[in-house]
Amino acid sequence: MSGPLSRRALLTRRSAAPVALLDGAGEPVALLAHLNANCISVQGTACRLCGDPCEPRAIRFRPLLGGRALPEISAETCTGCGVCVSACPVGAMTLAPAQSA
Template sequence: MNRLENPARRRLFRGKLSHKPEQRLPWIISEAVFTSGCDQCQDCIKSCETQIIVLDEQGFPKIDFSKGECTFCQQCIQSCEKPLFKPQAQIDSGLETPWPVTLGINNKCLAKNEIYCRSCQDVCETRAITFRYQDTSIAKPELNLDDCTQCGACIATCPQDSLSFTFISEAANAR
């Protein structure tokens, strides 16, 4: 597969001047380092045990949580020959989050609309998503972002696509 030399040029000709941030592989150094250093060999796609790594419009790997969750097996990191990821000691420390994102629940959530659903809580191993009654007959979801591992299991299982990750820089700009 041939690598696109300048993805911004393609966006210009398509009339898309701004670049929507993609959910890249966990623990990359930065988007700029990733897109300038990735040779699009697809070794990370082949090595992903949950098959959630796909190609974006420019041919770079990205995570698609609609296909499943990330188990943080680090096979994508180990299969990559390029220096695109944070140092292993930094990853192993547990202080680094895999992505600069925050989890959010939008208003399409069934429970928020008085329809019983707890599919996100059922798959959340760390119990970052809990439900609490708030003067209604249906319990509403609550997020404890400190417990969220960012695995994406809740995103894949939600029947309404009401859960998503928002890049922290986007969340800060929206305020």
């Protein structure tokens, strides 16, 4: 097994390892990506860094007034892989249990 990741490696890696979250019975909990208010695309800065590496194409960008765009995550398509969480430079993507969506 490899050693702990450095801070630099954590900040620059683009492919996240699968996240394992277990419920009280030890069963895997399904995770979904969620967007929070940090998103600079919603605030008017061109950014699609989370959408490009999403292999199942679960993130679409809905145009808003003023040149802004809202990332929308498809709960049906998102696998909870966490790649978008690693790709976002401002921490606007998080993973949470699918039931909390």
